[in-house]
Amino acid sequence: MSSRQLEKIYEPQAVEARWSQYWLDQGYFAGNSDAPGDAYTIVIPPPNVTGSLHIGHALNNTLQDILIRWRRMQGRKALWVPGTDHAGIATQNVVERQLHAEGSSREQLGRDAFIERVWKWRQESGDTIIGQLKHLGASCDWSRLRFTMDDGLSKAVREVFVRLHQEGLIYRGERLINWCPRCLTALSDIEVEHEQLKGKLYHIQYPLADDPNVFLTIATTRPETLLGDTAVAVHPEDPRYNHLIGKSIRLPLTSRTIPIVGDAILVDREFGTGAVKITPAHDFNDFDAGERHQLPRLSILNYHAQLDPAALEKAGVEISLRSQLANLPVAKARPIVIEALQALERMPSIDDHQMALGKCYRCKTVVEPFLSPQWFVKIQPLADPAIQAVETGQIRIIPEGWANNYLGWMRGIKDWCISRQIWWGHRIPAWYCTTCYPEVKQVDQGAGSSIIPPNATPTVDRVAPKICPTCSNEDFIQDPDVLDTWFSSALWPFSTLGWPEDTQDLKTFYPTATLVTGLDILFFWVARMIMMGLKFTGKPPFKDVYIHALVRDAEGQKMSKSKGNVIDPLTKMSQYGTDALRFTLTSMASPGRDIKLSEERIEGYRNFTNKIWNAARFILMNADGKIQALPFKDRPLIDRWILTRLNQVTDSVNISLENYRFDQAANQLYHFIWHEYCDWYLELIKPSLQADDTPENRSTRYTLFESFEIVQRLLHPLMPFLTEEIWQAIPHEGDSLVIQSYPQKNNDWVDPNAEEAFRIIEQVVTITRTGRALLEYGPAKKLSLSATAKDPQDVAQLQTLKPHIEQLTRGKLGVSNQTDWPMNHVLQLVAGSFTVGIHIEGEVDLKKALDRIKKQTQTKHKEATRLQGRLASPDFTAKAEPEVIQESQDRLNALNSELSLLSSSELQLQKMVT
Known part of the structure; x- marks a missing residue:
């Protein structure tokens, strides 16, 4: 066990840089085929080498990182394959714009020189993107970094093209195609x-x-x-x-x-x-x-x-x-x-x-629409097995509603035009004999494939032919077209693992487990990966496809530079810390709903990181006292309560992540850490931490460190930097959070009685704080309180819990039977079966208190009416997720309780005023 002090202020930039390098130096992210455990593989949707990452990339890669860190901590043989995409048309356009600004063009450079220029840009952009992914905390196996035009991946592309052509599934013909007169x-x-x-x-x-x-x-x-x-x-x-x-x-x-x-x-x-x-x-x-x-x-x-x-x-x-x-x-x-x-x-x-x-x-x-000779994939024979894979559940599309979109498109699919009349990309492995087809001699650096006759028969092979099988000529010209970017991307899940070679990586890590992607490339990429994966490996390329929402601005508009509403993830990471941005995106990643991102939300979760940091500093201040591990049943009441709640949250977070409910996992952790752990538990145990040395107090100190260490492990996949920094500072065993076990449900940590006791504490303290606010009593004023309950057992519980209630309310509490009720000049507040009386002492302006109650009543009534209208709307109840409906119902119930409390208080104060 070890511990060290934390700085007074959390400075994310220094922390992030330190742990990023440490994790890489230790090789924690390496996917080892010989490691124990079942394999869990993710292949990154490779970002285009056209610039830098945007906020959609930040969401996509945060969710992938949560999954891979979580599975790695569960003991799975985890591998996250990183890489970038050459993005043919898009990247060529970027470089052509650069040349235009310089007063040049690709035609002036010629094909070879232009491609050399694009490779240079690809290196710059690729390095930028990889650096940004590392900044985001992406725990990829960076030793396996791939690019869609790497030698190994290019070999896979040629292999697939040749095999499909040999089977008659790739053909060349003059057909009507979509033609871009700008991109040509x-x-x-x-x-x-x-x-x-x-x-x-x-x-x-x-x-x-x-x-x-x-x-x-x-x-x-x-x-x-x-x-x-x-x-x-x-x-x-x-x-x-x-x-x-x-x-x-x-x-x-x-x-x-x-x-x-x-x-x-x-x-x-x-x-x-x-x-x-x-x-x-x-x-x-x-x-x-x-x-x-x-x-x-x-x-x-x-x-x-x-x-x-x-x-x-x-x-x-x-x-x-x-x-x-x-x-x-x-x-x-x-x-x-x-x-x-x-x-x-x-x-x-x-x-x-x-x-x-x-x-x-x-x-x-x-x-x-333009008549042109092009290369096509005969798609239906590939699409049929891909349809069946989703229909039979071999592949799950999540949320499942998108499966219907996929199936509808696949059933009406048309042959895929795969040739592109650009220079940047995988050159089509087809060669034309200059004797058999003398026209092809006109094909030069700038000519298009239309020069080649539509009925010309090329030699298609993995390498250039040496002799023409028809006329024995040795002079050939390669087809000038390149393949559609999505052709090589379709092979990504298996080409990155060494296919067409039968590698150990392919045996271990394929099929991959989960693909995390956006809806916009469901047909561009996902469908084509499924088709190619089934065709060339006999297995689906992944088991689950999780489709995340789009990130929009606070008003729900699509982000664009022209609108000036773009949120740059790098700027926000520098401003608020990477963990704050990650947690913001995660907490808002509800299935089927676009994310309306505002800076205020990111700032709010930055405050959450500060809350955790301050809790860690408080805990470390109490690190010097003696600790003692007691059996769960022998621990003090409040310790049993927090461990019971921690156990429940651990279970629900694991279930949420299993179901790709990232938003639920984040919100469960937020509520538990901020409200239950920091606001209640840390306050409730302060007397024990400051009291004399007893077995109970030693146990509380042990529970404090034990629970907080578990919290760091539980939160780590979502907030890797903050949790690693804190975990290294508090008493712990091991070298890094990255390789610690992820918390699992503990069947021994269950105590319904402790939960019920806390519920009583929470109810009594909450309504007392409401009364303090209504009477405008400052937080330092000691209150005179009375409490009772309808049930004699609850009265007995009040008596037992009296020290905790007095501590949190800063009051002197008298517990009595109902026969002693009511009392004069006392504001009576009711919550459930409990009634708390706040003795009105000193100078209190009851009229002002009445005015405050009326104002609060109006505000809460307005919100309650709005929620009632929403819940009564068939459109809302039919389209909203069940948990969203439940959230609205829970909030309405809470408002009704608050309104009942305010109404009762108003009547009492009205009598006192008159």
């Missing part, structure tokens, strides 16, 4: 953010080819794309138009005629006019319709979403209009097309229309 790359469906806005619905008349006086009127939100129309569709059962199926119409503004087809899938007879233009190269539904009817695909846009002159000529657009539209972006081309149609009197009306506009999730540029 393809995007998958879930990388497109849809924004609702007010648009226009344009009605356009298409004349029949054999009768120009008869029109088919279509309605479209994109009139400019009619230049790429290759058919018009009507419903085959629509009597208005089905007789026209097989005929042709003249396409306005062009020299072309296009067919009228019947399509029950594409056409909704109730929407618009019941006739629909088909533009296979510029609309996903139209693309599918084009496949059904074998229509040509006519793309009129280039990579920059500008009207392509050559395509306009191929589309038969009138020469004068063609010259006006050439190389114009869509936004500028549209009004010209509208004006031309109106001049021909082919646009009878324009209506307002609510529509969804797709934007790039990275740069927010409007996304264009």
Whole structure:
């Protein structure tokens, strides 16, 4: 056992730096496959190397750290794998902006030099992020730090690509994809953010080819794309138009005629006019319709979403209009097309229309459906087992409501476009023979994959081929595209443990136990990890997926630099201490509810750290007296009570963490430490600590140190720095809290009688303090008190507990039977079966006391009415968590009790005044 003194003021910065380094030097966070205990593994959602951590990262990594520290202390073989993600598009954009500021561009640098520049940025950003994670207290095994473009992970990416290609699950084809004209790359469906806005619905008349006086009127939100129309569709059962199926119409503004087809899938007879233009190269539904009817695909846009002159000529657009539209972006081309149609009197009306506009999730540029040769994953064979894994409970998604979102998306999943026309990322392991496909010789540092013919057959392998299997040529060019970032991230749980090698780490630590992540990447990342994990290991990549809420500002708004409401976690850690920020985020992490974070909350939990620190200093002041361990049943009443309560809290915190109720665990600890331990227990035992040396007093001193040491272990996963500093100062055994055992329920520490005794003390003291406040008696004034109870046994208890009550109320207490009640000039306060009388002595302004009671009554009545309204609302009771409803009900019950007490006091004082 050892102990040392603590500084008067808690200075978190010095403490955090000291213990962070100590933990690392001792290697406490290392995951050892030979260690005893069952494995418990977490892989970090790797932060993008695009800058520094934000408040969402702080929440995510705090929750992971709580789990891994808790499991490590439970004796599990704990491993938390850290790492960062190369984040293809996002990181390339960051570096391109840097080059732009320098007056340069990636094209000027060339591919190799640009990638070298990105690697340099990746090192800077990665180092910053890792330093910030360590500052947060993240107890990762830093010796296992991974990056998604490490050699080992790159090997895994190539292996997966080759195997999927060999099975026919990866293919290359010309398809309609989402195209970002700013990033100049393809995007998958879930990388497109849809924004609702007010648009226009344009009605356009298409004349029949054999009768120009008869029109088919279509309605479209994109009139400019009619230049790429290759058919018009009507419903085959629509009597208005089905007789026209097989005929042709003249396409306005062009020299072309296009067919009228019947399509029950594409056409909704109730929407618009019941006739629909088909533009296979510029609309996903139209693309599918084009496949059904074998229509040509006519793309009129280039990579920059500008009207392509050559395509306009191929589309038969009138020469004068063609010259006006050439190389114009869509936004500028549209009004010209509208004006031309109106001049021909082919646009009878324009209506307002609510529509969804797709934007790039990275740069927010409007996304264009674009016809392009790309690489795809045939997804359904991978999705089916991933659906079953969640349906059968192999994988739990928590809160469970999000499982329906996952299943709904997976059941409607489409093939995944995995190629990206950028330079930063995993290069696609496909090579093209320059003899078989001479066009590929044009592929240089700046060219895109569109130069390669859609039907070209590459050699796909883990390494570059040496000879062409078709013509024996030895000259190859690698596909210039890179893989979608999420392709490599999908392998993260097993690639970080050494796959495709059958490593000991993989055998020990895979499948991982828990994934902690945000809802925003449930489909980007989580679903794809499940698919790839099942496919390549035969096992789910994790057992539980815990989805945490978003962190918003105090008003519930999304944080953004433009709004000026961003809370920087590093600033708040420096200002209030890391533990205060961690505990704030943890206490507010209720499932399904976004966190409304305010600085006041962080400051409040900083006060909590100070409360614990001051308690530790008080305890150390009493460290020199003799201590004596007594059996639980022989310890003094108050010691039995605090150990009973500590035992209950220990049990409930473990249960809460098992159920990922971080908020409940934090709030249980807060209430116990602040209110029960510090406010009640430490006050109640002061006489024992100051009294003569007796076995009971020695036992109290022992219980004090014993309980406080357990509190530090219990709180450690949530507040690692503060607890380590205090634990090292108080009497303890061992080298560090990190490797101590986590407290578990002790079946011997149960005493309902001690709990009931404390309940009596608490009730009597609380109502006495209420009376002191009503009469404006200062804290130093000694009170004359009387107390009684309805039950004779309770009267006897009052007599037994009299010393404790007198100590906490600073009063002289007289206990009597009910027959001695009431007394004159006494304020009687009732709580449960107990009645306490405060003798009114000296000069007391009873009128002012009455005014205070009335004011308090109004305030509490207003709050009670609000809570009654909330609890009576079906909307609240249907949507709120059960514990939230219970909290509201408990608060209402407490308010009603307080109002009853105030009402009784008001009546008594009113009689005294009159």
